[in-house]
Amino acid sequence: MIQKALLVLLVLISLKSNSQTLETVYKLKSNYQKCLDKGIDMRGCSLKYYNQSDSLLNVAYNNLKSKISSKEQSKLKKEQVEWLKKRDQFFEKIYSDTKKEGHFKEGTQDFEMIVLDEEAKFVFGRVKELIKRS
Template structure:
């Protein structure tokens, strides 16, 4: 657990010190796929991928906010709050849809993997959108 936390901090520091690009997102996706390809703890891979998406979103949002005027910051904050509402609705839908499909049993690792994968992809969509505005 400590190793993962330390790794996450190091990743965030490197993101802060280097400009985030769409290449950063691509590398994360590639590393995620490599993790899945191992076939071990695939739900852990997807949870980690989601956590990375969320961390990167926070860094990209803060970096963008620092570069814009206070009036634009206010608009960005309002926009982000609206996006968070959409995210929450989408996350609920993903959970319900995955449950309804019946391919995966709720509470299993496979179910978790599918849900977190979808959540991460949604968040990375927002990350890419904000990166393009940086």
Template structure:
């Protein structure tokens, strides 16, 4: 009975932590949108949003890794390395596609804002995957 109680506490704590992390993702998105709605320093809003996504990715990865067996950790590491390759390819594609579209001039704040926004969305997608695996 004691073991079941302890297990239940860990399961509930895990669910609470995961939901809180998902809430963090949604709060960051809401704060980002509020920043953009001001219409000032939108590039900085997007850069901050991207930096938050990257930080939360690291936290989510470490949290998940701490909860799984060493065999699962090896699998997770391999999966993450594959995702990083896809991320790099996606980032290059976003840059070249944004440049080709011609709506934004390369090197301008608007151009950079679009890049950071797309990068953040991609990273937050992975954050959500990692949270849901936990």
């Protein structure tokens, strides 16, 4: 719990100091790849990367929301609710597809790593979209 709070704090600080640019996203991806390249606790690397994507999504959403009119905020909220529905559907599909492929046994760390990686990529897609609109 403390690690997650610290992670959120670090992401927030990095966003403020980097003016919330796409560079932040690319730096997180680079750090993720470096973590994977170590070959140690790769599932942990993927979980951290996913958590970073989720934290950054919240920051990017709130940053954009703070810069637009209340009418635009209402539209953004509806758009985000629709995106969340698509996200949930995508996550279910990724899980199902990964299970069907049979390369990794369900419940193993490799299976979870593949799923988390795909989920993070999807969320970072939305993050990039929100940042570009800020």
